[in-house]
Amino acid sequence: MMDASTDQLRTLAAxxxxxxFERAAEALHITPSAVSQRMKGLEQQAGRVLVLRTKPIAPTAAGQILLRLARQVALLESEALDELGAEGGHGRSSIPLVVNADSLATWVLPALASLDEVSFEITLEDQDHTLDRLRDGTAMAAITSDPEPVQGCVVSRLGSMRYRPTASPLFVERWLPNGYGSAGFDDDALASAPMLVFDRKDALQDRYLASRGAVAHPPRHFVPASTEFVRAAELGLGWGMLPALQTDPLIADGRLVVLDEGGAVDVPLYWQQWSLESSTLAVVAATLMDAATRELR
Structure with missing residues (x-):
């Protein structure tokens, strides 16, 4: 039976x-030797290696399990101290979240800004790839497109973000001589007109091409930032599947146009969090669910 101390778990997380080990020691205000001793003791209790001594250090599969435990203990300890008004209680619990860039750039940040008593460590990840962060203990909660809960997590539907093939009038003039819509944004244009892609995990544009039955392999510009992605489209660098939440005002102003009104893709989003009786997580979840009800489809 393991008897891991909170100090050992706190050290693993650090x-x-x-x-x-050196930077963890600085953060914990102990020596690197003490960090090494705590990790050695925890690994002896677990009976297996918990971290890979790479740069940066990474958890093993066993380490991921104990990292989740460490996060849970830290959160519950913080909440208990605050409720007791005990010395060491600081009034703020820290919640690591993983969020897709488009949600962060549109509806998530305004919602989180209303939570004065919570600190957030936000990691950006494509909505199709966020669950790895829950599995490895990096995040306690995630906004994801996957409705299947990770082991030890609960899931709730948030709504859908709508994406449309969008570009600037300058792009249309340069690359679509027959205009846009079904007549102009045709197979020839799909094959030659430059396409914007967020990163190599971003499959939205290819999903749209597949929906058109296109076998095109157009030139690609990779722009891995949500605001700059929209800006690249506005400047005429390429066309891309852009969120309606970000682009509706630009379309109303004539700075962007929808190339194919029938080509919208609705991406469902879900909230997944650890199955943990935490008042802080409950408040964060309720706040984001409320914001999603207002902002998402």
Whole structure:
């Protein structure tokens, strides 16, 4: 039976968060030797290696399990101290979240800004790839497109973000001589007109091409930032599947146009969080659910 101390679990989390024993020691205000001793003791109790001594240090599969435990203990300890008004209670719990860039750039940040008593460590990840962060203990909660809960998590539907093939009038003039819509944004244009892609995990544009039955392989510009992605489209760099939440005002102003009104893709989003009786997580979840009800489809 394991008898891991809170100090050992806190040290494991720090080692993963800061990437080296030395930086973890600085954060914990102890010596690197003490960090090493705590990790050695925890690994002896677990009977297996918990971290890979790479740069940065990474958790093993067993380490991921104990990292989740460490996060849970830290959160519950913080909430208990605050309720007791005990010394060491600081009034703020820290919640690591993983969020897709488009949600962060549109509806998530205004919602989180209303929570004065919570600190957030936000990691950006494509909505199709966020669950790895829950599995490895990096995040306690995630906005994801996957409705299947990770083991030890609960899931709730948030709504859908609508994406449309969008470009600037300058792009249309340069690359679509027959205009846009079904007549102009045709197979020839799909094959030659430059396309915007967020990163190599972003499959939205290819999903749209597949829906058109296109076998095109157009030139691609990779722009891995949500605001700059829209700006690239506005400047005429390429066309892309852009969120309606970001582009409706630009379309109303004539700075962007929808190339194919029938080509919209609705991406469902879900909230997944650890199955943990935490008042802080409950408040964060309720706040984001409320915002999603107002902003998403």
């Amino acid at each position: 080692v993963i968060d800061y990437g080296t």
